[in-house]
Amino acid sequence: MSDSNTTNFTNPSTFILLGIPGLEAAHVWISIPFCTMYAIAILGNFTILFIVKREPSLHGPMYYFLCMLAVTDLVLSTTIFPKMLSIFWFNSREINFSACLTQMYFIHCFSAMESGIFAAMALDRYVAICHPLRHSTILTNPIVAKIGLAMVLRCGMLALPYPFLARQWPYCRTNIIPQHLCLHMAVVNLACADIRVSSYYGLFVQFSVMGLDGIFIVVSYIQILRAIFSLPTKDARLKTFGTCGSHLFVILTFYVPRLFISLLYRFGQNVALNFHVLLSRVYLFMPPMLNPIIYGVRTKQMWDRLLQLFTHERA
Template sequence: MSDSNTSAFTNPSTFILQGIPGLETSYTWISIPFCTMFIIAILGNFTIMFIVKTEPSLHEPMYYFLCMLAVTDLVLCTSTIPKTLTIFWFNAREINFNACLAQMYFIHSFSAMESGILVAMALDRYVAICVPLRHSTILTNRVVAKIGLAVGLRSGILALPYPLLTRQWPYCRTNIIPHSYCEHIAVVNLACADTRLNSYYGLSELFSVIGVDVIFIIVSYTQILRAIFRLPTKEARLKTFGTCGSHLCAISALYIPDFFSSLTHRFGHDVPLSFLILFANVYLLVPPMLHPIVYGMRTKQIRDRLFLLFTHKER
């Protein structure tokens, strides 16, 4: 591993990921929950996709969107956590410059894609509760496929400026990234140039994509709540609202940490760097881990199919 990281250069062939500065002596202990959550996320999301694929009764828009969410979660956690674990276990800190930009692109693209899928799931809940008799005619398989394609294209296109802008800057001070993965701002801060354009684009993308998605979800749930409150009995209201529980948990797991992480990285100058980096890693791990658990526990069809799967194997 090269240590000549402070010599002058403009196009580094590699960056050096520092990991979590200040917590080097705790890497072994930190790696245990990280590796555990990563394994749960991988197994859980693959299990969700397998159950939906093999159970014909789950071939509905809600579960198609859930599979899209599972794929997104798998890409998000596998694009960062394996490299982070190699830093913890083997001190393998080097990352190719192009690989760093690719990692940056995947993080931003699939984070935005996850948000878009949650909007699609909010649309599914709105149609199922507000116009249930037209659900099968509105959200056909063709429409679901078009929504998935639109979400993917939007996310992929809007994430392109991150690596393209980052690539154009000269890096003449150091190639040591004080992070465990190629986080956008952490990389851009190494450039010897005025990189405010990157910061402005990051904020505009955050509020125009995530912000618009949140507004759409709020409008959807406003209409959903209005429909629920029109139901005649308390039991009917609770049962109907219960069908939204998993989706609301997924929304909370994504948006609250997302806004906190993005804003503290830009404005949290008094927050310890080690906490910011640790939180940034946990943020990319917790939603992929929680989504299959939440949907598996709260969705009766998936829970029953999972039970049958394991009891059949035991026989």
């Protein structure tokens, strides 16, 4: 395996994922918090799906979007964590070329889908606060289903060129990826060709998904804040704004780390590679774990239903 990793070849059958370069000796210890995050993500998101399914009062647009977010987080977590933990625990670093491209597609597709769900949640909060009397007639179940289908189609189609672009390049230098994920740019940077098409397409997807969704969310909350500040009393303003609290928290956990990592990629050339890789993965790992916690704790209906389930089981 030593020579095949660095000698000339085209379209390798496997890639080698290094994990966190420079910290290989500490992989087992590093795996402990990541394994805990994965367990919390799986348990938390399945709990949300179970509670919403069992409680008829939660069968509404906000909770349907929350279920979409939970499913997205489950798929994203399961795409990332098992292979990463196999690297940390069993030093299983090889990944088939096709499997690498498949992981790449799912990571980029479902990360973009998460952004779209946050935009849909912003729409739900806008309609609920700015047009409360028309909320049930505007966001009907068929409309919610169409929004969900549109998000799946948008993200699925935009992420589809990633593996095809990565497959077309010749790889004649190395097949070693200095991290533990098959991200698009991490793979194509190994190619011995002009990869500007891949780079430009990645920027296009970032703008057309994260950028447009972010703009939509900001515009929605500007309208929401205008409606909140027009309310007559402070208590009414606080109570209405409180209904947006969970959504704002999950948006911050999603977008702020991405902004930080984007700045780090461009201006953090002096940052150690292992620290860079470790930080850059946090933005993928944190939302699936934090989203169910934030919604479970801050959403009264979810919290009350969860307490009822535990109380009933103990009784």
